[in-house]
Amino acid sequence: APVALQMPATSSGWKAWNRFRTLCDHHVRLCCALELTVDKTSEKELERWLAEPVRCVILSPSTFLLNRSGYPVLPKKAKALLEQLFRRQVQVIIAEPQSVEQNEGLLPRLSYIARLFQALPPLSQAERFAYSHMDTLQAPLQPLADNLESETYELFETDPVKYAKYQEAVFIFLTERKQEGRPMPFCVMVLGAGRGPLVEAALKAAERAEVEVDLYAVEKNPNAVQALRHRKRRDGWSSVQVVPGDMRSWDAPKKADVIISELLGSFGDNELSPECLDGAQRFLASDGVCIPISYTAALTPVTAPGLWANARQGAAGGGVADLETAYVVHMQHAFYPCSAVKDCFEFHHPNWTMESNDRCVDLDFEIEVDSLVHGFAGYFDCVLYGPEHISIHPKNFSVGMFSWFPMFFPLRHPQYVPRGSIIRSHWWRRHDAHKVWYEWALTEPAPTEVQNPGGRSWPIGLL
Numbered sequence: 001a002p003v004a005l006q007m008p009a010t011s012s013g014w015k016a017w018n019r020f021r022t023l024c025d026h027h028v029r030l031c032c033a034l035e036l037t038v039d040k041t042s043e044k045e046l047e048r049w050l051a052e053p054v055r056c057v058i059l060s061p062s063t064f065l066l067n068r069s070g071y072p073v074l075p076k077k078a079k080a081l082l083e084q085l086f087r088r089q090v091q092v093i094i095a096e097p098q099s100v101e102q103n104e105g106l107l108p109r110l111s112y113i114a115r116l117f118q119a120l121p122p123l124s125q126a127e128r129f130a131y132s133h134m135d136t137l138q139a140p141l142q143p144l145a146d147n148l149e150s151e152t153y154e155l156f157e158t159d160p161v162k163y164a165k166y167q168e169a170v171f172i173f174l175t176e177r178k179q180e181g182r183p184m185p186f187c188v189m190v191l192g193a194g195r196g197p198l199v200e201a202a203l204k205a206a207e208r209a210e211v212e213v214d215l216y217a218v219e220k221n222p223n224a225v226q227a228l229r230h231r232k233r234r235d236g237w238s239s240v241q242v243v244p245g246d247m248r249s250w251d252a253p254k255k256a257d258v259i260i261s262e263l264l265g266s267f268g269d270n271e272l273s274p275e276c277l278d279g280a281q282r283f284l285a286s287d288g289v290c291i292p293i294s295y296t297a298a299l300t301p302v303t304a305p306g307l308w309a310n311a312r313q314g315a316a317g318g319g320v321a322d323l324e325t326a327y328v329v330h331m332q333h334a335f336y337p338c339s340a341v342k343d344c345f346e347f348h349h350p351n352w353t354m355e356s357n358d359r360c361v362d363l364d365f366e367i368e369v370d371s372l373v374h375g376f377a378g379y380f381d382c383v384l385y386g387p388e389h390i391s392i393h394p395k396n397f398s399v400g401m402f403s404w405f406p407m408f409f410p411l412r413h414p415q416y417v418p419r420g421s422i423i424r425s426h427w428w429r430r431h432d433a434h435k436v437w438y439e440w441a442l443t444e445p446a447p448t449e450v451q452n453p454g455g456r457s458w459p460i461g462l463l
C-alpha cells in the first residue's frame with residue numbers, strides 16, 4: 001500500500017517532502033497528502049507539486065474565502081492548482097470542521113468543489129490518446145534496424161494533423177514548380193513510405209496542384225511493402241511504383257524533384273533520418289528539394305520523480321542501462337524548473353557538403369525555483385517546406401498532432417538545484433560503423449559521469 005505523508009503545499013512543505021523522499025531513496029510507494037494552504041507561495045513553486053505523487057488534497061475550512069455573495073471559494077492560486085491536480089486523479093478530503101459555524105459551511109464547500117470538478121473541459125481527441133499513455137515509459141522505436149508492426153503504422157495513420165501538413169507542404173512545392181514552367185511529370189519519391197499515408201498525401205497534393213507526377217514509394221519493411229502493393233491495386237495508384245529495399249542502396253532510375261520522408265523520432269534525428277537521407281540524396285536532382293528541409297532537437301531540464309523511479313526499476317532491462325536510455329513518454333507528473341527550451345542538434349537536407357552528423361552542444365539552463373532535477377525533456381521542431389512545419393516543441397506545438405510524445409533523458413542521480421543556479425549540460429551525437437548514439441553529462445551544479453559512453457546502454461542501429 002502507498003504511504004502518504006501529510007504536507008502543506010507551501011515552499012517549506014515542498015522542501016521537507018524533498019528531504020524525506022531523498023532519505024527514503026525515492027521509494028515508489030511514498031506519496032503525499034497535500035494540504036492546500038498556499039499563502040505567499042509563488043505559482044511556480046506550487047507547480048512543483050504537479051510532478052510529485054500527490055494522492056490526496058486536504059482542504060481545511062480555513063483554505064476557503066467567502067466571495068461577495070457569502071459563498072465559500074478557493075483563492076485563485078489554490079483553485080488553479082486543484083484543477084490541475086484533478087487531472088492527476090487525486091482524492092479530495094474536506095477536513096473536519098473545528099466549530100459549529102464551520103460545520104454550517106460544509107455543504108457549500110462540498111458543492112463548490114464538486115462544481116469545480118464538473119466544470120473541467122472534456123478531453124480533446126489528442127488529449128484522450130495522450131491520457132491513455134500518461135507517464136508510460138516506452139523504448140524509442142528504431143524503424144531502421146527493426147521492422148515496425150502493422151499496429152504501429154495503423155496508430156500513426158490516425159494522426160489528424162501530420163499528413164495534412166505534409167500534403168500542404170507538397171502542394172506548395174508542386175505549385176511553385178508548375179509556376180516556374182518546369183516539364184512534367186515531376187518525379188516524387190516517398191522514402192520510408194510505410195503503408196502509404198505520405199504517398200496518399202503526395203497524390204492528393206498533385207491532384208490539387210493539377211500536375212502530373214511519377215511517384216516512387218521506397219520501403220525496406222517487407223510487410224509494409226505488401227501493404228503498399230495492395231493499396232496500389234485497390235486505390236488505382238497507376239503513377240506509383242513500389243520499390244522494396246533500403247533507400248541508401250537503391251539504384252534509382254532517375255533523379256527526384258522532391259524527396260518526401262518522415263523518419264523522425266521524438267528527438268528529431270534519433271530514428272537516423274540524417275544518415276538515411278544522406279545516403280539517398282544521390283538521386284535528388286541538383287535543384288531538388290527534401291521535405292522536410294530541416295529539423296531541430298530541443299531540451300529543457302525536468303523534475304519527474306515517478307518516471308525516474310520507474311526507469312530505475314528495470315525499464316531498460318536492468319542495471320546501468322535503465323538510467324542511460326532515453327524513453328518516449330507522455331509526461332504528466334512533470335515540472336519544468338526553467339522556462340527556456342533550448343535548441344540542441346540541427347540537421348538540413350539536402351546535405352550536399354556531406355557535413356558530419358556527429359554533434360556536440362553545451363546548454364546552460366537557469367533554474368527559476370528550488371528543484372530536484374531528474375533529467376531532461378527532449379522535443380523536435382521540423383520545417384517541412386515553406387511555412388509548413390510539424391513540431392512537439394512546447395513553444396511551437398502542432399496542435400492536435402499525437403504521433404510523437406516527448407523524450408525523457410534521465411540522469412543517473414537526481415540533482416538538487418537551488419533557484420538562480422545554472423545547470424550546465426553537455427550533449428554529444430556520435431557514430432561508428434554499426435550504430436549512432438547520444439552521450440550526456442552535467443558539469444554544473446556538480447559534475448556527473450558521462451552517460452551512455454560509446455552507446456553501451458542505448459545504441460541506435462545503422463544496419
Ligand SMILES: C[S@@+](CC[C@H](N)C(=O)[O-])C[C@H]1O[C@@H](n2cnc3c(N)ncnc32)[C@H](O)[C@@H]1O
Nearest residue numbers: 143144156192193194219220221246247262276
Ligand atoms: C516513421 S515510419 C513512417 C512511415 C510512413 N511514411 C508514415 O508516415 O506512416 C518510417 C518508415 O521508414 C522506413 N525506413 C526507415 N529507414 C529506411 C531505409 N533506410 N530505407 C527504406 N525504408 C526505411 C521504415 O521501415 C518505416 O516504414
